[in-house]
Amino acid sequence: MKLSLILATLLLTPAVTLAMTAEERGLEIAKEVDTRDTGFHDFKASMTMLLKNRHGEESLRDMRNQTLEVENDGDKTLVVFDEPRDVKGTALLSFSHKVGDDDQWLYLPALKRVKRIASRNKSGPFMGSEFAYEDISSQEVEKYTYKFIEESEHEGTASLLLERYPVDPNSGYTRQQMWVDKERYIPIKIDYYDRKNVLLKTLVFRGYQQYLDQYWRADEMYMENHQTGKSTLLTWKQYDFRSGLTDADFNKNSLKRAR
Amino acid sequence: MRLWRWMVCLIPSLLSAGEWSGYAELQGRYFPQDAAYENQSDHLISLAFQPEYYQRWDNGNQSLLVVPFFRWDSEDEERTHGDIRELIWTYAGNRWEAQAGVGKVFWGVTEALHLVDTINQTDLVENPDGEQKLGQPLIKLSLERDWGIVDFYTLIGFRERSFPAEEGRLRSHPPVDQDHAEYESDREERHLDFALRWSHYIGDWDIGLAHFNGTSRDPLLIPRISNRGEISLIPFYEQMRQTSLDLQATKGDWLWKLEAIHRSIDSGSYNAATGGFEYTLVGIADTDMDLGLLGEYLYDDRGDDATTPFQNDIFIGFRLTANDVDGSELLAGVIKDMDEDSWMFNLEASRRIGSDWKTSAQIRLWSDIAEQDPLYSLRRDDYAELTLTRFF
Numbered sequence: 337m338k339l340s341l342i343l344a345t346l347l348l349t350p351a352v353t354l355a356m357t358a359e360e361r362g363l364e365i366a367k368e369v370d371t372r373d374t375g376f377h378d379f380k381a382s383m384t385m386l387l388k389n390r391h392g393e394e395s396l397r398d399m400r401n402q403t404l405e406v407e408n409d410g411d412k413t414l415v416v417f418d419e420p421r422d423v424k425g426t427a428l429l430s431f432s433h434k435v436g437d438d439d440q441w442l443y444l445p446a447l448k449r450v451k452r453i454a455s456r457n458k459s460g461p462f463m464g465s466e467f468a469y470e471d472i473s474s475q476e477v478e479k480y481t482y483k484f485i486e487e488s489e490h491e492g493t494a495s496l497l498l499e500r501y502p503v504d505p506n507s508g509y510t511r512q513q514m515w516v517d518k519e520r521y522i523p524i525k526i527d528y529y530d531r532k533n534v535l536l537k538t539l540v541f542r543g544y545q546q547y548l549d550q551y552w553r554a555d556e557m558y559m560e561n562h563q564t565g566k567s568t569l570l571t572w573k574q575y576d577f578r579s580g581l582t583d584a585d586f587n588k589n590s591l592k593r594a595r
Numbered sequence: 596m597r598l599w600r601w602m603v604c605l606i607p608s609l610l611s612a613g614e615w616s617g618y619a620e621l622q623g624r625y626f627p628q629d630a631a632y633e634n635q636s637d638h639l640i641s642l643a644f645q646p647e648y649y650q651r652w653d654n655g656n657q658s659l660l661v662v663p664f665f666r667w668d669s670e671d672e673e674r675t676h677g678d679i680r681e682l683i684w685t686y687a688g689n690r691w692e693a694q695a696g697v698g699k700v701f702w703g704v705t706e707a708l709h710l711v712d713t714i715n716q717t718d719l720v721e722n723p724d725g726e727q728k729l730g731q732p733l734i735k736l737s738l739e740r741d742w743g744i745v746d747f748y749t750l751i752g753f754r755e756r757s758f759p760a761e762e763g764r765l766r767s768h769p770p771v772d773q774d775h776a777e778y779e780s781d782r783e784e785r786h787l788d789f790a791l792r793w794s795h796y797i798g799d800w801d802i803g804l805a806h807f808n809g810t811s812r813d814p815l816l817i818p819r820i821s822n823r824g825e826i827s828l829i830p831f832y833e834q835m836r837q838t839s840l841d842l843q844a845t846k847g848d849w850l851w852k853l854e855a856i857h858r859s860i861d862s863g864s865y866n867a868a869t870g871g872f873e874y875t876l877v878g879i880a881d882t883d884m885d886l887g888l889l890g891e892y893l894y895d896d897r898g899d900d901a902t903t904p905f906q907n908d909i910f911i912g913f914r915l916t917a918n919d920v921d922g923s924e925l926l927a928g929v930i931k932d933m934d935e936d937s938w939m940f941n942l943e944a945s946r947r948i949g950s951d952w953k954t955s956a957q958i959r960l961w962s963d964i965a966e967q968d969p970l971y972s973l974r975r976d977d978y979a980e981l982t983l984t985r986f987f
Contacts, residue, residue: 387920395920396950420950421986423922424616437847439796447726448701452801456847457877460885464920506877584690587739588794593658593687595649 362482362498369521370477376551378404378581382573383415385465390565396420397463403474404581410434411474412586416594417463427594429586430455432474435503443591450588459508466537466559466568468508471528479503480512487518490525494518509536520544522552530563537561547577613650613659619643620984626764631975634762639670645680658685662730666721671763673773674720679730692737697730700748702792702803704843704852705869707891707910707930708903711839711854713807714790716754723765723959723973724941729754743795750788753810756830768972771816772827778810779833779861786810786834803841811835811860813902835860848875852891867895867903871910887914889928899934904969907933912941921946936963939970953984 356364385397398419404412410432417426425445432438440455458470480500488497495515502509513527523541530536543555557570584590622641630637648661662681668674683696700714714731721727732751737744755776759766780786788809795802814830821827837858844851853870871891879886895906912928923946931938939962945955957980964974 389920420922420947421616421618422947422953422984424986439845448699449703450701451704452796452843452845452850454845454848454850454875457875457885460877461883461918464918464922508878584739587744589692589737589739589744590687593685593692 358484359482361484362500363477365484365496365498365516365521366477366480366482366500369516369523370475372521373551374405376405376548377578378402379547380574380576380579380581381553384571384573385463385467386569386571387465388567388569395464397465399463402581402585404583404586406431408434410438410476412583413474414586414591414594425595427591429588429591430473431586432476434476434478438473441588441591443594445595448592450591456506458504458506465570466561466566467557467570470502470504470507470509471539471559472570485513488515490515493524495524520552522554535562545575547575551577613648615646615648616987617644617646617662618984618986619645620982622980622982624764624978624980626976626978628975628977630764631972632761632766632768635764636670636762639668639674639764641666641668641674643667656687658687659683660685668720668763671720671760673757673760674763676720676757678718680728681730690739692735692739694733694735694737696732698733698735699728699730700733700735702805702839702841703854704801704841705854705871705891706852706873706889706912707871707928708869708893708905709854710856710867710869711803711805711841713805713812713837713839714748714750716756716812718757720757720759720763729757743793746790746792746794748788748790748792750790750809753784753786753788753832755784755832756812756814758830764976764978765973767816767828769818769826769828772819772821772829776814776830776832777817779831780810784810799845801843801845803839805837805839805841807835807837807839809834811858815902833860833862848877849873850875865895865897865901867901869893869905873914883918885916885918887916888912889914893930899967902969904932905930909933917946921948923947932965932968935965935968937965937968937970938962951986953986955982955984956980957982 380402382400387395396419400416402414406412413430415428417423427443429441430438438455440453442451442453444451459468462469462472480502483499485497485499488495496518497513497515500512500514508530509528510531510533511529514523515525517524522544526539527535528537538560540558541554542558544552545555546552553572553575555572560567620643624639626637643666645662645664649658651658660681660683664680665677666674679697681697681699683694683698686693701712703709703711715728717725718727718729719725731754734749736747758771758773761770786809790805790807792803792805811833814832816828817831818826819829835858837856839856842853850873855868857866858864869891874888876886889912891910893905893908893910895901895903898906908930910928910930912926915925917923925944927942929938929940940960942958945953947953960977961970961973964971
């Protein structure tokens with residue numbers, strides 16, 4: 337009985353996964369997603385967040401993003417805020433790391449003050465939006481453990497469904513379910529489960545475009561909070577890859593100059 | 596003053612293209628206690644306007660920032676004032692930066708007191724907390740190296756501290772005579788000051804070492820009798836050499852902070868330090884709110900002879916950050932003198948309204964201030980302030 341079950345499984349399972357556990361397969365997919373997005377060097381882009389509460393009231397955030405790829409570590413990112421007007425010129429410099437807390441400095445233009453801030457808080461709302469810092473920071477393979485669930489069809493796209501579990505105990509999530517496009521190895525949807533393992537948010541990636549014939553970026557990331565009825569639509573514009581950014585564009589002086 | 600006029604004349608030709616922003620604010624203050632001195636009012640209304648012009652050229656390597664500031668005050672003629680907060684040209688090279696003009700510089704890490712921050716003069720009429728600064732004419736060269744950032748400052752000319760007028764609240768007793776400031780240096784406000792600062796971060800540690808040589812921004816206030824027989828305080832600006840250290844360790848939810856100075860002046864030398872922590876509780880009570888707990892110790896080895904009220908004081912406070920759409924924030928704290936009964940309380944709250952407006956409130960209270968304390972003249976000047984700001 338047992339033998340026949342194993343035989344049946346062996347016959348029905350695709351060859352690739354034959355020798356792999358679900359964990360190994362999950363990690364393999366995550367690594368492939370990462371590998372295909374490696375080597376872009378740097379990019380500049382502008383971001384708009386449209387925040388909506390359950391009554392439909394809207395609020396806008398405008399910011400600009402510069403990212404530098406760092407070999408063997410997380411990316412360096414500089415975000416400058418343009419809107420709302422009271423935080424115009426405020427800038428956030430982040431050195432993300434594969435393991436441990438990120439390094440973050442906040443520049444407050446009214447006082448000309450650069451403040452090193454505690455970065456352990458990854459789960460709090462970013463600028464009052466439905467995105468937590470950990471949702472939009474550099475997605476390193478090492479930040480999660482993985483488990484492959486199944487191959488599935490997601491809105492007409494052949495996809496791989498995996499679960500990932502944050503390594504950081506300060507994460508706001510117990511697990512995330514991620515649908516990855518099987519052809520292009522890019523995320524198309526993520527379900528976030530809160531610390532009580534209840535579905536909290538869903539992120540949908542829309543309007544993928546390819547840059548430098550390799551790197552896929554979604555024009556829109558739509559985050560919906562199922563528990564509060566709030567949502568945030570993050571729109572990316574004016575992508576400029578390999579714009580010539582270097583390490584020197586990511587220090588305390590450049591943070592003060594950023595505007 | 597002549598320097599400012601010359602600079603203002605220079606601006607219009609440059610303002611052809613670029614971006615304008617800034618704010619206008621309406622402010623009201625109410626003083627619930629009877630004034631300690633004659634002709635002081637129990638309220639004020641004030642308007643302030645701070646436009647900002649920014650232009651960038653040469654592939655973004657060069658930029659010009661112009662920030663004039665104007666305030667009108669219903670009660671205090673000294674608080675009705677203007678300033679060039681910034682008028683600065685910046686050249687960003689490859690791993691170096693040059694700046695020239697009128698600038699604003701902040702050094703330091705602590706919250707209750709900014710000991711290390713010495714470049715800009717305090718615009719004291721703006722707020723008794725001393726956080727508002729006057730623009731400082733300067734030339735700065737900054738080198739960005741793997742082992743840190745080194746800043747060389749030449750400070751061209753000196754700005755006198757602003758003080759409330761005789762009819763203004765929150766003033767000293769007797770009032771400061773601002774027209775007859777005196778200097779240790781024969782060059783007076785034309786003395787050239789120099790400063791040097793190295794700053795770097797190593798892992799969780801942010802460190803800054805600085806040296807300043809020039810006119811002290813903190814005047815001694817010397818009583819003098821005028822020809823008409825009135826007593827007033829004359830600001831006396833000494834020459835000083837100051838070496839300072841600022842240090843922050845960022846350990847998880849804990850920030851550990853230290854600022855220390857060694858200052859040499861003609862009358863002797865002294866040490867002062869402020870140090871403490873900020874601990875953040877993330878997502879309190881199952882909400883998105885963060886609660887920061889702050890504690891700092893303020894020390895000055897001159898003790899009772901210190902020109903500052905903070906010679907052996909404890910600061911305890913909290914910062915509530917709502918993380919909501921309106922960016923609501925509340926900061927409250929008490930500074931308690933360990934030698935006397937005196938304490939002061941401070942509350943600052945703000946929230947955004949829509950995308951262009953903001954309201955903020957402030958409450959400051961002084962209690963049981965000892966007669967020899969520099970804050971004694973403010974003992975009846977508790978106030979509540981409400982500000983409505985429109986950003987554009």
